[in-house]
Amino acid sequence: MSVVGSWRLDNPIAVREMRMRARGSRSYLLLFCYVLILSLVMLLAYGVRSQRPALYETIQSSGQELLAILFFCQACLIAVVTPGLTSWVLTIEHEQQTMELLVSTLLRPKEIVFGKLLPAILLLSLLLLSSFPLSMLCLVFGGVSPGEVVARYVGLYAYGIVLAAAGVLASSLFRKSFLAAIAAYLFAVAYSAIPNLTASLIASGWTGWLYSASPNPAWMGILPGWATGIFGPSDATTKILGVRVHAVVLTGVISGLLAWLLAAIATANIPNFNEDRAPRVRILFTLLTVCAFPALMTLRDPRTTGVTNGDVSKWFILVSSLAVLTAPQFSIAARIGRGSDLLSSLSQTLRSPKSWFHSQCAGGFWFSLVWAAVMCVICCIGATRSGRVADNLTQALQLTWVTLSQAAASAALGIMVYSFTRRVVFSRLVCFVSVAIFWSVTSSLVVTFLSPSQSKILAGSIISRALPLLPFVAWARDGGRLSAAAPSLSLAAIITNLAATLLFLFVAARALTRSQRESNSRGDLTGTEEPYASREAVVE
Amino acid sequence: MARSPVLEVDNLTKTYGALSAVEHLSLTLQRGDVLGFVGPNGAGKTTTIKIAATLLDATEGTVRVCGVDVLEDPYQIRKMIGYMPDFFGVYDDLKVWEYLDFFASAYRLPPAERAQASRDVLEITDLAPKRDSYVESLSRGMKQRLCLAKTLLHNPELLILDEPASGLDPRARVEFKEIIKDLREMGKTILVSSHILPELADFCNKIAVIEAGRLIVAGPVRDITAALQEGRKIHIRVLERQEEALAEIAEMPGVASAAAQDGRLIVTYTGPQDSEHEIVKRLVQAGFRVLSFSPAEMNLEDAFMRLTKGIVQ
Ligand SMILES: Nc1ncnc2c1ncn2[C@@H]1O[C@H](COP(=O)(O)OP(=O)(O)OP(=O)(O)O)[C@@H](O)[C@H]1O
Ligand SMILES: [Mg+2]
Numbered sequence: 001m002s003v004v005g006s007w008r009l010d011n012p013i014a015v016r017e018m019r020m021r022a023r024g025s026r027s028y029l030l031l032f033c034y035v036l037i038l039s040l041v042m043l044l045a046y047g048v049r050s051q052r053p054a055l056y057e058t059i060q061s062s063g064q065e066l067l068a069i070l071f072f073c074q075a076c077l078i079a080v081v082t083p084g085l086t087s088w089v090l091t092i093e094h095e096q097q098t099m100e101l102l103v104s105t106l107l108r109p110k111e112i113v114f115g116k117l118l119p120a121i122l123l124l125s126l127l128l129l130s131s132f133p134l135s136m137l138c139l140v141f142g143g144v145s146p147g148e149v150v151a152r153y154v155g156l157y158a159y160g161i162v163l164a165a166a167g168v169l170a171s172s173l174f175r176k177s178f179l180a181a182i183a184a185y186l187f188a189v190a191y192s193a194i195p196n197l198t199a200s201l202i203a204s205g206w207t208g209w210l211y212s213a214s215p216n217p218a219w220m221g222i223l224p225g226w227a228t229g230i231f232g233p234s235d236a237t238t239k240i241l242g243v244r245v246h247a248v249v250l251t252g253v254i255s256g257l258l259a260w261l262l263a264a265i266a267t268a269n270i271p272n273f274n275e276d277r278a279p280r281v282r283i284l285f286t287l288l289t290v291c292a293f294p295a296l297m298t299l300r301d302p303r304t305t306g307v308t309n310g311d312v313s314k315w316f317i318l319v320s321s322l323a324v325l326t327a328p329q330f331s332i333a334a335r336i337g338r339g340s341d342l343l344s345s346l347s348q349t350l351r352s353p354k355s356w357f358h359s360q361c362a363g364g365f366w367f368s369l370v371w372a373a374v375m376c377v378i379c380c381i382g383a384t385r386s387g388r389v390a391d392n393l394t395q396a397l398q399l400t401w402v403t404l405s406q407a408a409a410s411a412a413l414g415i416m417v418y419s420f421t422r423r424v425v426f427s428r429l430v431c432f433v434s435v436a437i438f439w440s441v442t443s444s445l446v447v448t449f450l451s452p453s454q455s456k457i458l459a460g461s462i463i464s465r466a467l468p469l470l471p472f473v474a475w476a477r478d479g480g481r482l483s484a485a486a487p488s489l490s491l492a493a494i495i496t497n498l499a500a501t502l503l504f505l506f507v508a509a510r511a512l513t514r515s516q517r518e519s520n521s522r523g524d525l526t527g528t529e530e531p532y533a534s535r536e537a538v539v540e
Numbered sequence: 541m542a543r544s545p546v547l548e549v550d551n552l553t554k555t556y557g558a559l560s561a562v563e564h565l566s567l568t569l570q571r572g573d574v575l576g577f578v579g580p581n582g583a584g585k586t587t588t589i590k591i592a593a594t595l596l597d598a599t600e601g602t603v604r605v606c607g608v609d610v611l612e613d614p615y616q617i618r619k620m621i622g623y624m625p626d627f628f629g630v631y632d633d634l635k636v637w638e639y640l641d642f643f644a645s646a647y648r649l650p651p652a653e654r655a656q657a658s659r660d661v662l663e664i665t666d667l668a669p670k671r672d673s674y675v676e677s678l679s680r681g682m683k684q685r686l687c688l689a690k691t692l693l694h695n696p697e698l699l700i701l702d703e704p705a706s707g708l709d710p711r712a713r714v715e716f717k718e719i720i721k722d723l724r725e726m727g728k729t730i731l732v733s734s735h736i737l738p739e740l741a742d743f744c745n746k747i748a749v750i751e752a753g754r755l756i757v758a759g760p761v762r763d764i765t766a767a768l769q770e771g772r773k774i775h776i777r778v779l780e781r782q783e784e785a786l787a788e789i790a791e792m793p794g795v796a797s798a799a800a801q802d803g804r805l806i807v808t809y810t811g812p813q814d815s816e817h818e819i820v821k822r823l824v825q826a827g828f829r830v831l832s833f834s835p836a837e838m839n840l841e842d843a844f845m846r847l848t849k850g851i852v853q
Pocket of ligand 1: 560579580581582583584585586735
């Protein structure tokens with residue numbers, strides 16, 4: 001009973017979860033969107049294909065190309081969807097205060113994890129199955145063997161299952177869904193990127209990839225090409241202990257083991273559900289980030305000696321961009337009431353919307369600033385290590401201030417978006433999108449005006465570089481040199497950013513005051529904290 | 541099998557860092573006992589209860605349910621107890637019967653018995669008409685009863701209810717009390733915690749008062765209430781010669797003080813309850829014409845306040 005029992009399909013939790021999922025509209029919407037997006041992409045790819053020769057030189061037949069595009073697209077969708085399917089499954093039990101009831105039943109931790117994982121895996125299967133007609137279409141175009149299609153499905157399925165298990169693990173580590181979601185998505189990015197990135201770093205001389213202008217495979221490698229074999233033949237075989245093994249079999253086995261390991265760790269976490277591990281995890285991740293930075297700085301283009309301007313500016317920019325992009329998340333964290341409220345003790349004494357606003361938002365705001373500042377200091381230290389000390393320092397300091405002001409503006413933007421909406425999930429989405437757009441536009445502008453070779457970048461079109469980090473990559477390619485006009489332009493950038501910060505904060509404060517007044521007139525002053533938590537629980 | 545107590549808490553201690561939430565607590569519940577576990581906020585009730593419900597590890601001491609140590613086999617313990625936490629949520633997208641069906645299967649009831657079990661517990665908790673409603677549409681009191689229903693599903697020997705009546709209106713409280721009385725009739729052993737002593741006094745047969753982690757008093761309700769009534773007031777009216785009567789009473793053993801007020805004699809009596817009548821007897825023998833003799837309404841609330849006041853910092 002014990003071993004077989006925990007893997008039975010009539011797992012009470014799985015039954016309940018599926019019942020609840022079937023009642024909601026999300027699964028149906030998800031399935032519809034999935035098929036819609038895939039169909040549109042295929043339609044587009046087919047249109048392009050009929051007018052132009054192959055996108056990749058390595059791909060010969062149109063069937064193969066369409067199949068590659070289909071699976072690349074599917075892999076991206078799976079990477080986006082799967083963490084969202086599972087990263088909340090255990091945290092929601094905390095959020096709706098049902099964890100104690102669940103844990104005090106006779107269900108073993110193993111069953112709880114399996115019961116949470118199973119519905120997600122079934123939904124995943126449904127998504128993959130729904131793309132089946134499209135992959136059959138590729139077969140029709142020729143050049144593809146049925147075996148290859150099956151191999152890609154196995155790879156993709158294995159990929160999805162690992163991400164699903166990682167999501168459950170993340171949700172066993174945290175008490176808040178959004179923290180778990182961040183962890184799960186971080187894992188998804190790392191899991192998708194690391195193998196590709198490593199491979200192409202080795203291939204391109206470690207840092208060469210940063211200097212290339214066209215989106216090269218390393219960048220695409222952030223997306224889950226690894227599992228689907230899009231950048232290599234999916235019918236490759238490897239010799240293990242003298243036996244020829246199909247690469248997909250290997251992928252399946254390794255992924256299966258990995259998923260099992262992740263689920264086992266989640267299982268081990270369940271009996272200690274009383275503990276809140278988030279503080280420890282937070283410290284761990286912060287430490288890792290801080291340690292990772294000097295480690296990354298040692299990665300260099302082997303063709304050069306000593307730390308170059310480009311090295312310093314490049315890593316500085318990458319890491320501080322990360323700080324800026326995560327800033328609104330921390331604003332939200334603080335808003336929900338779990339952030340490190342630096343000012344809360346100070347301002348809690350004044351019971352006004354303004355002080356409430358401070359105590360709720362300031363934690364995230366300060367966090368992102370402090371983080372960006374730490375990164376800047378490390379950069380400055382790095383700068384002094386390189387050849388032309390004075391030159392580098394001036395540049396680094398200039399960029400420090402530009403980036404700090406940008407971090408402030410991003411955090412303020414996050415707070416502003418948050419102050420307008422009561423739905424946590426929705427505002428998180430809007431936050432991300434608006435901060436990404438803000439960051440892209442401002443950094444494009446900064447790069448365009450601060451870089452000596454403006455024309456080259458403008459020609460490359462700002463829109464095509466709308467992904468947050470790309471403008472700086474292009475800038476780093478120029479050797480990270482600022483133009484002669486840089487100091488005054490930096491100052492302008494800083495002033496603009498600070499003005500934007502103040503504007504965002506002002507608007508946020510206004511919005512909060514208004515909503516406070518409304519809730520006052522409705523007479524439910526007390527319930528400011530709790531409805532957010534429960535609403536999130538409902539929405540997620 | 542020798543009858544071991546249903547719940548046996550022995551020298552239990554739980555510390556959180558420097559704070560000790562529970563200190564050297566011992567309790568025993570025999571079959572059929574209904575123990576009221578009373579204490580102010582932060583007394584350590586929930587902590588004790590969670591340890592008994594296998595959700596928290598004790599720092600020291602043992603807790604046994606029907607002779608089984610909670611550390612030894614948590615799953616066997618969980619089969620024997622029904623635990624209702626102080627704060628809990630419900631699954632929103634489920635109907636009442638589905639909610640119960642989920643917990644029935646989580647308690648490993650065979651599929652064939654689940655429907656009957658949920659029907660039974662709905663009957664006990666007066667929720668039968670709500671069988672097909674969504675859980676989220678229930679009122680607070682109904683949700684509380686539903687949670688109680690869930691704890692009864694696997695027919696546990698011992699019920700551990702952590703403040704089951706908190707947040708209920710007076711009528712719902714009375715209804716809840718009735719349900720607990722029914723469960724007592726059914727022979728369940730129950731541990732029920734509360735802030736409020738009088739609320740428990742009429743359906744518990746034992747009371748344990750805890751404060752700052754320490755047991756203050758424990759024992760049968762009658763003893764506790766008697767002990768709490770120490771120094772209770774008695775109002776006496778005599779037709780004439782009030783002053784003389786006062787002097788007479790003041791001399792009697794067990795009388796702490798006596799005073800005249802608004803034409804009545806107010807006597808503070810510390811002697812045993814069953815010798816109160818001696819006062820009347822003596823007055824009558826001395827020739828006083830006693831009009832009325834009434835022990836003041838016992839006020840458990842005051843007594844509880846008195847009991848637990850000294851220890852709070
Ligand atoms: N996880 C924890 N960490 C630290 N201290 C805790 C923790 N849980 C409880 N305590 C402390 O233990 C003490 C006892 O708490 P407990 O919840 O058992 O009290 P209670 O009698 O149930 O109170 P209430 O009537 O408010 O429910 C309190 O002082 C509380 O602050
Ligand atoms: Mg309590």
